[in-house]
Amino acid sequence: MTRKTAAPRLPTGAKARAPQVLGALETLYPDARTELDYRSPFELLVATVLSAQATDVSVNAATPALFARYPDAHALSTASPEDIEPYIRRIGLYRGKARNLAALARLLVERHGGEVPDDFAAVVALPGAGRKTANVVLSNAYGYPAIAVDTHVGRLARRLGLSTQTHPDKVEADLERLFPRGRWVFLHHALILHGRRVCAARRPLCGECVMRPFCPQVGVDLPAPGRPA
Numbered sequence: 668m669t670r671k672t673a674a675p676r677l678p679t680g681a682k683a684r685a686p687q688v689l690g691a692l693e694t695l696y697p698d699a700r701t702e703l704d705y706r707s708p709f710e711l712l713v714a715t716v717l718s719a720q721a722t723d724v725s726v727n728a729a730t731p732a733l734f735a736r737y738p739d740a741h742a743l744s745t746a747s748p749e750d751i752e753p754y755i756r757r758i759g760l761y762r763g764k765a766r767n768l769a770a771l772a773r774l775l776v777e778r779h780g781g782e783v784p785d786d787f788a789a790v791v792a793l794p795g796a797g798r799k800t801a802n803v804v805l806s807n808a809y810g811y812p813a814i815a816v817d818t819h820v821g822r823l824a825r826r827l828g829l830s831t832q833t834h835p836d837k838v839e840a841d842l843e844r845l846f847p848r849g850r851w852v853f854l855h856h857a858l859i860l861h862g863r864r865v866c867a868a869r870r871p872l873c874g875e876c877v878m879r880p881f882c883p884q885v886g887v888d889l890p891a892p893g894r895p896a
């Protein structure tokens with residue numbers, strides 16, 4: 668007889684807190700969307716691969732020239748990593764990303780006719796892509812409900828007492844249990860914006876944060892009594 672594994676426990680109060688978090692994010696960032704510039708699923712896929720451990724600003728600065736030279740997977744599949752490197756040199760980890768993009772474009776052509784597949788497993792299997800990239804691409808390009816957990820989403824989920832997990836896949840599972848499916852894509856973008864603008868990794872602006880009344884501030888290095896948060 669097979670026994671079902673119970674889902675990990677959510678943090679105390681997470682179910683009550685989730686609607687408060689969502690309401691605050693909807694007020695703060697009603698139009699939250701990706702800050703990566705793209706005009707097609709191919710461009711979004713490439714930009715998302717480039718954005719790993721890099722800022723969206725640095726990616727947006729590089730992609731216009733890259734896409735002018737290599738506008739689709741067929742064009743990029745003819746490029747070597749050395750051809751791609753000059754276009755992305757200002758983005759972190761550019762050598763590895765150039766290798767991945769060259770291989771990714773060839774696989775898109777060989778397996779998918781040059782199109783980005785609207786299939787989670789197929790995107791995850793592409794070089795340089797992972798679960799987060801697949802979620803970003805499928806949700807933004809094809810409207811799939813998905814929560815892509817990057818460093819901001821993971822950090823805020825823990826600070827806000829929505830998850831105790833550190834692995835992105837497990838944070839994703841906790842958030843999926845807490846929020847309505849129709850708001851998953853919004854939640855992902857809004858948490859990223861809040862992480863960039865207010866709840867930064869090093870110095871979260873708790874004193875200015877509208878979520879402070881209900882945020883347990885898990886793991887935040889709170890100031891000594893008498894000093895403002």
Ligand code: SF4
Nearest residue numbers: 866871873876879882
């Ligand atoms: S109160 Fe502080 S820890 Fe909580 S979400 Fe706001 S900035 Fe982040």
